[in-house]
Amino acid sequence: MSAYDRATTKLAARTEYEALRTRRPELFVNPPGAAFEILLDRADQQRASDEMSRVAVAAGLPESTGDIGVVYRDAYFSLVRDAVRFANGRLGTYIRIVPASASGGAAVLPLLADGRVVLLHHFRHADRDWHWEFPRGFGDPGEDGPGTAARELQEELGVHVVDFTYLGAVSPDTGLRVGVDHLYLARIGTTQLTERPAQGARAEGIDAYLAVPQAEFRAMVADRRISDAYTLSAYALAMAQGLLEAAKG
Structure with a gap:
C-alpha cells in the first residue's frame, strides 16, 4: 500500500469513528473508575496509535494494527479500535464489535x-x-x-x-x-x-x-x-x- 493510500485509509477510519461518536455517544462514555479510559483527544489518540504500531511491527504484525477508528464496517456490524489509557497509565488500543442496530438482535x-x-x-x-x-x-x-x-x-x-x-x-x-x-x-x-x-x-x-x-x-x-x-x-x-x-x- 502506498503512503497516500495508507493515509487515506487512516483518515477514513477516523472519520467513520467521529460519525459513530455522533450517532452513539453512549458508547464513548468514561464512567468514574473505568479501567480503560477511551482517549478522545487527537494528540493522545496519535500517541496510543504510534505505540501500538511500534509494538505490532516488532511482533511481525502490520503497522495498521495500531490504527484508530472504524477499521471495518458492513451492514451488520463495525469493528472499532479505540485509543485507551489502561489502569496502569499505559497508552494503547482496544478493539470491539459494534452491531449496526442499537437495539440488538x-x-x-x-x-x-x-x-x-x-x-x-x-x-x-x-x-x-x-x-x-x-x-x-x-x-x-x-x-x-x-x-x-x-x-x-x-x-x-x-x-x-x-x-x-x-x-x-x-x-x-x-x-x-x-x-x-x-x-x-x-x-x-x-x-x-x-x-x-x-x-x-x-x-x-x-x-x-x-x-x-x-x-x-x-x-x-x-x-x-x-x-x-x-x-x-x-x-x-x-x-x-x-x-x-x-x-x-
Whole structure:
C-alpha cells in the first residue's frame, strides 16, 4: 500500500469513528473508575496509535494494527479500535464489535402447544460446524426486539407469531461485543410447523427442524449436545421464570 493510500485509509477510519461518536455517544462514555479510559483527544489518540504500531511491527504484525477508528464496517456490524489509557497509565488500543442496530438482535425459544421445544439444525460458518439451536439473528436498524424475533421466526422456522414472552437480555461477549441481544419465548401451534425448512431457511444453513419433549431437551443440554450460548441462555431464563417444566425426581 502506498503512503497516500495508507493515509487515506487512516483518515477514513477516523472519520467513520467521529460519525459513530455522533450517532452513539453512549458508547464513548468514561464512567468514574473505568479501567480503560477511551482517549478522545487527537494528540493522545496519535500517541496510543504510534505505540501500538511500534509494538505490532516488532511482533511481525502490520503497522495498521495500531490504527484508530472504524477499521471495518458492513451492514451488520463495525469493528472499532479505540485509543485507551489502561489502569496502569499505559497508552494503547482496544478493539470491539459494534452491531449496526442499537437495539440488538433477538433469539426465540419456540414452544409448541403440546409442550415440545423446537430446535433448528444450523450450520455456522464461523466454526465450520452444525449446531442445534433456537432461531436467532441480527436486528435491522430501527427494528425493535419483538420485531426482530418475529422476523427470525418467519425466516428460519416459517411461522408467524405475535405472542411473545420476554425472557430478558443477554450480553454475548462483554470482552468484545457492544450491547445486548433480547431473548423471547414464543408459543406456536403444532400445525404451524412444517416438516422441512423452506428454501430460504436452507439457504441460510438450516437443514432440519427437531421438536423434542422438554425432558429430551434437558437431556441434550446435560449431554452437551447443545453448545449455542443463546439457546442455553434462553433455556436458563425460561426455567428460572417457571415457563418450562421442572425436572422430575
